[in-house]
Amino acid sequence: MAGTHTLPELPYAYDALEPYIDEQTMRLHHDKHHLGYVNGLNKAEQGMAEARKSGNFDQIQHLERLAAFHGSGHFNHVMFWNNMCSPNNYSDPSGDLLNQIKKDFDSFDSFKAQFAAAAKAVEGSGWAFLCWQPGGNQLVTLAAENHQKQTQFTAIPVLALDVWEHAYYLKYQNNRGQYVDNFWNIVNWKDVARNFESAQQYKFPVK
Ligand code: MN
Secondary structure (H helix, E strand, O other), rough: OOOOOOOOOOOOOOOOOOOOOHHHHHHHHHHHHHHHHHHHHHHHOOOHHHHHHOOOOOHHHHHHHHHHHHHHHHHHHHHHHHOOHHHOOOOOOOOHHHHHHHHOOOHHHHHHHHHHHHHHHOOEEEEEEHHHHHHHOOOEEEEOOOOEEEEOOOOOOOOOOOOOOHHOOOHOOOOOOHHHHOOOOOOOOHHHHHHHHOOOOOOOOOO
């Protein structure tokens, strides 16, 4: 049903990512910022439902823009929360995911270097993603501005890193680089592996 998205709870306590991401940042980020995107997406979808009912699509361009921004904002954050875990539970990637990373980025360290560089280089607010691209049968890194710009369609994100200032400014101030480097201590590679496995179920029509 249109416009009924809800804010999911975090899969861990607000302080679970300490010391790399602080509790206060997590509370504001999840409870206020993420909620704003859920509400924005619902509003856009409700607007489209009303437009279908009345047959008046004068506002469709505006509504689609809201849906792209807030919908990406909502879904990116859901992935981001699940992509992280307490540093006490950290373990390196393994199996099929690690093999694919080595195939597409030469080594795990080279992948981390490329992903981190992309995250640090985002101009203004944005995200870094590791995506499965069924079109090329490969993992790729992509860096989005805002929540949704500069993407490559049909790419399926499996790992997301939020580099908006609201994600790190309280603890790191302007030092985005340190925040990005610390992210490697709290990546939930088991979750990334599940996303990778799911993404591979989609078969691109052109081989
Ligand atoms: Mn955010």
